[in-house]
Amino acid sequence: MKGVFRRVAPQLFTLSAVIVLVSMFFPSFWQIVYVNDRLVGIPIDIVKRGAPVALLAIGMTLVIATRGIDLSVGAVMAICGASAAWSIDQGFGIWAALGIAGAAGLICGLWNGLLVAVFGIQPIVATLILMVAGRGVAQLITGGTILTFDNEAFAYLGSGTFLGVPVPAVIWVLTGIFFGLLVRRTALGLLVESIGVNLRASTLTGINSRVLLIAVYMGSGFCAALAGIIATADIRGADANNAGLWLELDAILAVVIGGNSLLGGRFSILASLLGAMIIQTINTGILLAGFPSEYNLVIKAVLVIIILVLQSPRLLPQFAVLWSRRRTSPQTKTLRAAMTEDRP
Amino acid sequence: MFRRTLMASVAVTMLGAVSAHAQTIGFSQIGSESGWRAAETTVTLQEAERRGIDLRFSDAQQRQENQIAAMRSFIAQGVDAILVAPVVATGWDSVLEEAAEAEIPVVLLDRMVDSSPDLYLTAVGSDLVHEGRVAGEWLVEAVNGADCRVVELQGTTGSSPAIDRKNGFEQGIAGADNIQIVRSQTGDFTRTRGKEVMESFLQAENGGADICALYAHNDDMAVGAIQAIKEAGLKPGEDILVVSIDAVPDIFLALAAGEANATVELTPNMAGPAFDALEAYFADGTLPEKFIQTESRLYTQADDPAAQYEGRKDLGY
Numbered sequence: 001m002k003g004v005f006r007r008v009a010p011q012l013f014t015l016s017a018v019i020v021l022v023s024m025f026f027p028s029f030w031q032i033v034y035v036n037d038r039l040v041g042i043p044i045d046i047v048k049r050g051a052p053v054a055l056l057a058i059g060m061t062l063v064i065a066t067r068g069i070d071l072s073v074g075a076v077m078a079i080c081g082a083s084a085a086w087s088i089d090q091g092f093g094i095w096a097a098l099g100i101a102g103a104a105g106l107i108c109g110l111w112n113g114l115l116v117a118v119f120g121i122q123p124i125v126a127t128l129i130l131m132v133a134g135r136g137v138a139q140l141i142t143g144g145t146i147l148t149f150d151n152e153a154f155a156y157l158g159s160g161t162f163l164g165v166p167v168p169a170v171i172w173v174l175t176g177i178f179f180g181l182l183v184r185r186t187a188l189g190l191l192v193e194s195i196g197v198n199l200r201a202s203t204l205t206g207i208n209s210r211v212l213l214i215a216v217y218m219g220s221g222f223c224a225a226l227a228g229i230i231a232t233a234d235i236r237g238a239d240a241n242n243a244g245l246w247l248e249l250d251a252i253l254a255v256v257i258g259g260n261s262l263l264g265g266r267f268s269i270l271a272s273l274l275g276a277m278i279i280q281t282i283n284t285g286i287l288l289a290g291f292p293s294e295y296n297l298v299i300k301a302v303l304v305i306i307i308l309v310l311q312s313p314r315l316l317p318q319f320a321v322l323w324s325r326r327r328t329s330p331q332t333k334t335l336r337a338a339m340t341e342d343r344p
Numbered sequence: 345m346f347r348r349t350l351m352a353s354v355a356v357t358m359l360g361a362v363s364a365h366a367q368t369i370g371f372s373q374i375g376s377e378s379g380w381r382a383a384e385t386t387v388t389l390q391e392a393e394r395r396g397i398d399l400r401f402s403d404a405q406q407r408q409e410n411q412i413a414a415m416r417s418f419i420a421q422g423v424d425a426i427l428v429a430p431v432v433a434t435g436w437d438s439v440l441e442e443a444a445e446a447e448i449p450v451v452l453l454d455r456m457v458d459s460s461p462d463l464y465l466t467a468v469g470s471d472l473v474h475e476g477r478v479a480g481e482w483l484v485e486a487v488n489g490a491d492c493r494v495v496e497l498q499g500t501t502g503s504s505p506a507i508d509r510k511n512g513f514e515q516g517i518a519g520a521d522n523i524q525i526v527r528s529q530t531g532d533f534t535r536t537r538g539k540e541v542m543e544s545f546l547q548a549e550n551g552g553a554d555i556c557a558l559y560a561h562n563d564d565m566a567v568g569a570i571q572a573i574k575e576a577g578l579k580p581g582e583d584i585l586v587v588s589i590d591a592v593p594d595i596f597l598a599l600a601a602g603e604a605n606a607t608v609e610l611t612p613n614m615a616g617p618a619f620d621a622l623e624a625y626f627a628d629g630t631l632p633e634k635f636i637q638t639e640s641r642l643y644t645q646a647d648d649p650a651a652q653y654e655g656r657k658d659l660g661y
Contacts, residue, residue, distance in 0.1 A: 288547065
């Protein structure tokens with residue numbers, strides 16, 4: 001437990017810092033009220049709006065741990081959302097819609113996995129294919145329009161609440177716990193890390209790296225399907241052009257802010273999820289601050305650069321050294337004592 | 345959608361082949377980039393059929409070279425006139441000159457080109473600033489002097505509809521000191537962002553209690569925002585007035601349900617005024633104005649939104 005805390009400490013610190021920053025602009029940040037059977041407040045909005053990126057980040061963490069990358073997740077979201085809306089529109093009911101959307105995500109993942117693991121195509125190129133083509137597939141499913149539907153049960157997944165908590169937040173937390181247990185309570189996490197560090201050596205030691213790689217991409221596709229279902233249920237319609245647009249980049253950013261190396265190897269899903277929440281806190285904070293919209297992306301970029309520089313592997317040990325010196329060195333202590341004495 | 349327009353255009357072409365004296369007009373469409381564009385194609389085909397015009401339709405799939413090739417082929421076929429919805433503003437000089445030499449009048453639809461106005465007969469389009477102004481003037485009338493704090497959902501930052509519709513609205517409410525825009529943020533013209541940004545507006549404005557009206561640069565953002573207002577426990581259309589622009593079918597459902605208050609139409613019927621101008625030109629050589637502005641009609645809950653929805657839902661939006 002202590003090890004986990006040490007691993008995510010930088011992310012927790014960053015998240016707190018961003019929250020403090022937003023609170024300065026918006027003092028009633030923590031004000032949460034209970035209206036109409038739902039909790040309403042800025043933190044609630046953050047965990048709800050952060051759901052798609054958090055879900056994508058879970059799958060992306062595993063893919064990146066294998067030294068891969070999945071650029072197609074945004075397009076897969078659009079495909080799965082479109083499939084779900086189409087099924088509802090056809091009158092198949094909610095369970096069929098969920099099944100079809102989930103299957104669509106798994107098939108997209110299988111396609112990526114086959115290209116990477118069997119045909120040996122570089123992951124960035126292999127998944128780029130679906131990133132570009134996927135939106136076209138989604139448009140074919142919706143017929144080029146925003147496919148709207150009227151189904152309260154399905155809409156519940158996007159805008160409903162469970163014990164006052166928004167359902168999307170419940171879904172990403174449960175998915176995170178599921179994947180976390182799956183990789184840490186079994187050897188799967190270790191095996192994923194090992195093929196990320198050295199694919200050939202792992203294969204030689206008897207790991208079925210091909211199947212594992214395909215499974216990891218399918219996991220990413222499944223997470224994208226959940227995100228697509230939430231996005232579609234949220235607006236009660238499938239918008240093939242805009243659902244999940246550019247979210248693959250936010251998901252990769254969440255993984256990177258989570259301190260995971262793009263070169264594969266050791267990973268932490270929890271840290272990636274915190275990364276996703278950091279990004280969403282920035283997004284929501286920008287909206288609340290009320291700056292002209294021309295500044296949105298600039299502010300976000302500046303904050304992300306600061307976060308990444310502070311977390312950089314070159315700088316982090318320096319901070320640690322500085323911190324321990326400040327705590328131990330006798331000169332600092334006397335200096336500090338002198339300063340406090342001087343105060344009237 | 346595409347198949348339907350294709351079949352319709354084949355049908356129209358065959359019709360024209362039988363009655364050889366009918367006017368032949370070529371139409372080079374950009375492609376099917378949006379629901380509105382698809383509706384424009386459908387309405388153009390309907391208008392042509394109604395007037396007995398033999399319309400030759402060409403889909404450029406968002407490429408200028410396809411449009412230029414289509415226009416050259418229209419010129420070679422010796423059509424009576426050419427309608428073109430130009431995908432970009434530049435690079436039309438030579439093909440427009442070719443059309444002028446062949447004495448074929450060209451009418452621009454919806455978008456402008458930077459060529460000399462002598463090279464085309466007229467351009468039909470909407471005035472984005474005017475649309476915003478109509479929305480603003482409606483709000484001034486609707487609140488009738490009461491204090492009103494407005495939140496604004498802008499289109500994609502830097503796009504011309506976002507800039508012009510923002511300016512137009514500000515012109516519309518100019519002079520009414522009781523109305524002020526308190527928050528303005530981009531919703532990227534999408535439902536998802538419209539809903540997300542509206543949620544933050546509601547948070548920031550005392551749970552929505554301090555907001556009197558929402559102005560959205562397009563209907564899709566308004567539809568998303570309406571859901572956000574409902575989820576916050578408020579009644580859109582009553583607690584918060586909703587006015588937006590475009591008049592797509594889904595906003596009429598909201599109007600019919602009393603959840604939206606007004607929308608300003610960006611009409612997909614650009615071809616109607618174009619055909620009118622061409623008819624007058626062919627009849628006695630009347631030269632139309634160089635820019636024909638389409639009507640930016642305001643629809644409210646009083647305009648039988650349910651019937652409007654029925655009339656629009658099959659246009660391909």
